[in-house]
Amino acid sequence: xxxxxxxxxxxxADNLRKRKNVIPLSAKKSTAWAEGLNLPRGGETVIYTxxxxxxxxxxxxxxxxxxxxxNSFMRHLxxxxxxxxxxxxxAAFMGGAKPAVYKEYNRILRNIACLLQKSGVEFGYLYExxxxxxxxxxDNGVExxxxxxxxxxWDVLQANGVKEVITTDPHTTNMLRSxxxxxxxxxxxxxxxxxEVLAEVAPEATNPLNKELVIHDSCMYxxxxxxxxxxxxxxxxxxxxxxxxxxxGKLTWxxxxxxxxxxxxxxxxxxxERVSQLAENGRQITAMCPICVFxxxxxxxxxxxxxxxxxxxxxxxxxxxxxx
Amino acid sequence: MYKIDADFVEAVSHSDEFNANACMHxxxxxxxxxxxxxxxxxxxxxxxxxxxxxMVVENAETIYSCLLCKMCEESCPADVHIAGNVKKLRxxxxxxxxxx
Ligand code: SF4
Ligand code: SF4
Numbered sequence: 196x197x198x199x200x201x202x203x204x205x206x207x208a209d210n211l212r213k214r215k216n217v218i219p220l221s222a223k224k225s226t227a228w229a230e231g232l233n234l235p236r237g238g239e240t241v242i243y244t245x246x247x248x249x250x251x252x253x254x255x256x257x258x259x260x261x262x263x264x265x266n267s268f269m270r271h272l273x274x275x276x277x278x279x280x281x282x283x284x285x286a287a288f289m290g291g292a293k294p295a296v297y298k299e300y301n302r303i304l305r306n307i308a309c310l311l312q313k314s315g316v317e318f319g320y321l322y323e324x325x326x327x328x329x330x331x332x333x334d335n336g337v338e339x340x341x342x343x344x345x346x347x348x349w350d351v352l353q354a355n356g357v358k359e360v361i362t363t364d365p366h367t368t369n370m371l372r373s374x375x376x377x378x379x380x381x382x383x384x385x386x387x388x389x390x391e392v393l394a395e396v397a398p399e400a401t402n403p404l405n406k407e408l409v410i411h412d413s414c415m416y417x418x419x420x421x422x423x424x425x426x427x428x429x430x431x432x433x434x435x436x437x438x439x440x441x442x443x444g445k446l447t448w449x450x451x452x453x454x455x456x457x458x459x460x461x462x463x464x465x466x467x468e469r470v471s472q473l474a475e476n477g478r479q480i481t482a483m484c485p486i487c488v489f490x491x492x493x494x495x496x497x498x499x500x501x502x503x504x505x506x507x508x509x510x511x512x513x514x515x516x517x518x519x
Numbered sequence: 520m521y522k523i524d525a526d527f528v529e530a531v532s533h534s535d536e537f538n539a540n541a542c543m544h545x546x547x548x549x550x551x552x553x554x555x556x557x558x559x560x561x562x563x564x565x566x567x568x569x570x571x572x573x574m575v576v577e578n579a580e581t582i583y584s585c586l587l588c589k590m591c592e593e594s595c596p597a598d599v600h601i602a603g604n605v606k607k608l609r610x611x612x613x614x615x616x617x618x619x
Contacts, residue, residue: 449586
């Protein structure tokens with residue numbers, strides 16, 4: 196039996212309205228990844244994480260809970276959950292994760308920033324002023340709140356004199372590059388994903404990978420943002436041989452992740468199908484979105500045949516000796 | 520027998536964000552959908568265009584199950600903005616039924 200759609204979206208909407216995020220996150224957790232990197236505060240060009248990697252421990256914890264509620268009596272309690280959530284942060288009780296999980300996602304962001312620095316790119320960071328873009332609510336059609344969030348973010352960017360952002364995932368790229376211009380008049384931010392930047396400026400790898408990697412394109416990058424060649428160029432510089440599955444580039448197959456919070460079982464079925472398609476071409480798979488990595492990895496682990504899913508930055512870290 | 524709701528047609532079908540009139544019911548979208556959504560978008564958009572609000576709302580689960588992955592749009596000969604239409608329907612249901 197499906198989860199109550201309106202109630203689940205309602206909790207996310209209330210959080211964005213009240214707590215500026217779909218799952219509230221402390222400033223400390225949002226910015227921990229940048230500790231010790233000495234990134235300047237603000238500047239004309241900034242890295243913009245949109246908090247998606249930082250939210251992943253909470254999102255995945257919540258997804259696991261939702262999956263267990265999907266076919267249990269607990270789904271009937273979602274209405275009460277929404278009511279309680281107006282006063283206390285219910286997600287904090289539902290979606291906690293172990294410190295190691297936070298560390299793992301922080302490491303990914305650190306490595307993205309380090310590789311950009313190593314490639315000679317200069318950029319700052321907005322630290323605790325950075326906000327989640329509202330992508331989940333945009334997908335679910337809660338447009339009035341997305342507009343508000345876009346306005347908040349645009350105000351922060353303008354107040355800091357930001358002209359260009361380098362994004363770290365496809366969903367944040369799409370929101371900042373394609374969605375916000377439609378809802379804010381005069382919005383003229385230059386937005387590039389770190390993969391687009393690296394395709395232009397990354398040096399040759401210090402430790403070429405010399406291995407085959409099966410590529411999984413994100414729907415958001417491939418079909419919404421036309422980011423298809425760049426990850427391939429970056430992987431080629433890293434010394435990898437990119438293997439194309441049957442469904443690749445513009446015709447990539449979704450990982451199932453977008454409906455994970457509402458329909459966990461349906462989401463898992465799509466992920467399993469996708470991993471089967473990818474694994475036909477090799478066991479080492481590279482993906483470029485935290486949601487894809489999570490969904491596909493879960494499905495790959497069930498196969499128990501050595502199929503491994505990694506974030507593209509993990510492969511790049513190996514090629515450029517990062518991973519600090 | 521379902522009632523045709525003119526306000527619904529006005530609110531959704533005639534809005535700028537919804538384009539389904541060009542749909543020629545070829546079925547390419549259904550054939551290419553990773554989610555295997557039988558109903559979306561052919562029949563569903565037809566319900567919208569002719570104003571069968573009740574049929575649309577009864578299919579809310581399908582509407583919220585769409586991945587918005589746009590695989591269908593790659594093979595749509597009529598250039599229907601399928602994912603955008605789905606979002607518009609979600610927006611309508613959120614506002615009117617879920618009071619979000
Ligand atoms: S956007 Fe929705 S209808 Fe189209 S292929 Fe993806 S899941 Fe299916
Ligand atoms: S592919 Fe396009 S034209 Fe064909 S049925 Fe689907 S929406 Fe209609």
